[in-house]
Amino acid sequence: MPRLDVRIKTNLRARAVYATGPEQREEVVTIRELSLNGALVDQLRGHPDQTLTLLTELSPARQIRLQGDLVRRSGTKGSAVHFYYSDRNTTSALWHYISAQLQQQSTSHCPYCGNEGNAAEGQCGQCRQSLAFQDADYLDVHLLETLAARIQSRIPKLNADHCHKIIKYIDRELLNLQDRSTDQEFVGTCPTMLRVFSMINKVAGTDLNVLILGESGTGKELTARAIHQRSPRMDKPFVAFNCAAIPEGLLEAELFGYQRGSFTGAVDTKKGKFELADGGTIFLDEIGDLSPHLQAKLLRFLEDRIVERIGSKRGHRVDVRIIAATNCDIHQRLENGGFRDDLFFRLNAFCIKLPPLRERGGDKVVLARYIFRKISETGHFTPQGFSEEALKAISRHDWPGNVRELINKIRRAMVMAGSDLLEPADLELEPPAPTVAPTDLHRQVSKSKKEIVLAALEENNYVIARTARSLGISRPSLYSMMKKFKIEH
Structure with a gap:
């Protein structure tokens, strides 16, 4: 029977921590084999069914905690430990280490079923498991495909109340959470993006106003949508409005609405964006471009949450969360008097700064592969992937247009390319320079x-x-x- 997860040979030193009442007991051990759901460990002296935590360093700067049960002791063969799921970051770090070791320990045998050879197109011919471990989304796909088996192994420890909670959580919190389309997903593994994901999850459950800073094309609207989709307002409207896309004379009418006959052309009464977002979230993009008059009116709205339509004699209260964003140097605007201090402090209850793509390290290649795969699913395209030269060119390019530029270049390349692999020229990128020998x-x-x-x-x-x-x-x-x-x- 194939394994649930691939297992690698390793030689990791670790600390095993046992919880024994109010005290803890520790011992130094060695991890000989490792997978996503367990390990084979030497020098463990605990007893079966005892819960423990393994602390180990996958790299000099990355220590992880793996909690599990000691399920079997086998003398000279070591002790088997079954892991519980930690969190997305820990699991991603663990998989990054395992996949890197798989490439170094390449073998003709399938790491799932042990079948030798007969692997075609990245798939084992025996157990049909995918062997494309280098794919950016391999872990997510694998966890989804093995979810039922993972839950099945945990069922003996659940009671009826647990089952009700799980089913309710899936139905109410997950299935209606978001549309999993290309434009509504984040991809990133660099430390700065992991911090952004953490901040999104922390602020989503609150009602704080959020200010998102970042260059054009870094995903400010995606960030706003992610906050809304994880908030208690997720079933209410999300209204996005670009403050720089509407002529200044129409901005007030668009935001606050107007009454019929209040000005030439107002043939009908119209709700503004704030009213349309009532109960939900409004995303004000390019907030730094608001005129002083509208800044004052927005500040007043933030203080009393009352909308007054143009031409109306009275206002009415709306319940809306504001997420604002700008790609300008907002602090420079504050110093120059172009943006009100009091409005900035109202909007900046919680700030998220998005890094430009050029500072996201290996995310350039991870994103490129992810975008390529998603575009491939929308039609029949000749290219099947990137050449090594194209990936190097993507990694070296400065990406002044950030993720938006990357998406556009890949879309164009997939339409125009005539070969199986995208080359730097297809992406309109300079080919990588000849490799220079390492030096200080x-x-x-x-x-x-x-x-x-x-x-x-x-x-x-x-x-x-x-x-x-x-x-x-x-x-x-x-x-x-x-x-x-x-x-x-």
Whole structure:
């Protein structure tokens, strides 16, 4: 019978922590085999069914906690531990380590069923499991396909009350959560994006106003939608409004509405965006471009939540959450008097800063593969993937238009390309320069220091100690450079 998850050979040192009443007991152990749902561990002295936590470092800067039960002791063969699901970040880090080891420990046998050979198109010919471990979405797809088996293994520990809660959670919190289309999903694994995901989840359940900062094309509206879709207002309207897309003379009418006959052309009474979003969320994009008059009117609305239509003699209260965004330097606007301090503080109850794509490390390639796959599902296209040169070009490109530019280039390339693999020319990118032999920072005087530091961070998966060693500098020096060049970690 095929394994639920692939298992790798390893040699990880770990600390096993047992909870024994108010006290804890620890011991140093060695993980010999590792998978998403369990491990084979040497030197464990606990007893079967005892709960423990394994703390281990997958890299010098990444320690993870894996909680589970000791299910079997086998003497010289080691002890089997069954893991419980931790969280998305821990599981992603664990899979990143396992998939990297799979590439190094390449074998002709299927890691699921042990069948030798007969693997076609990234799939085992025996158990039909996908073997395309390098795919960016492999973990998510695998967890979805094995969900029933994972729940089945946990059922003996559940009671009827647990079952009711699980079914209710699936029906009310998940199935109606969001439309899982391409434009409504986030993809990212770099530390800055993981922090963004964490902030979204934390603020979504509150009613705080949110200010989203970031360059054009970084996904500010996606962030606003993600907050709304995870909030108690998820079943109410989400209204997006671009403050820079409407002539200034019409902005007030669009936002607050108007009464019939209040001005030339007002042949009917019309609700404004705030009324349309009543009970839900309004997303005000490019808020930094509002005129002083509308800034004052928006501030008044934030204070009393009362909408007054143009031409109306009275207003009425609406319940709406405001998420605002801008790609301008809002702090510079504040200093220059172009934006009101009091309005800024009202909007900035919670701030999320989105990193530009050029600072997201390996996310460039992860996003490119994800976008390619989603576009492929919408039609029949000749290309089947990216060439190595194209992936290197994507990784090296500065992406001034950020994710929006990446999407547009891939869409165009998939239509225009005539070969099985997309090349740099199809993406209108410069081919990668010839590989230069590794050298320390001080010898590469012809390049900018920021470019060198970014390239080294990407090559070392943003592990500070390893990056500093590769550059021949100390960790404090590297931190100083990252602060100087405004590189997020």
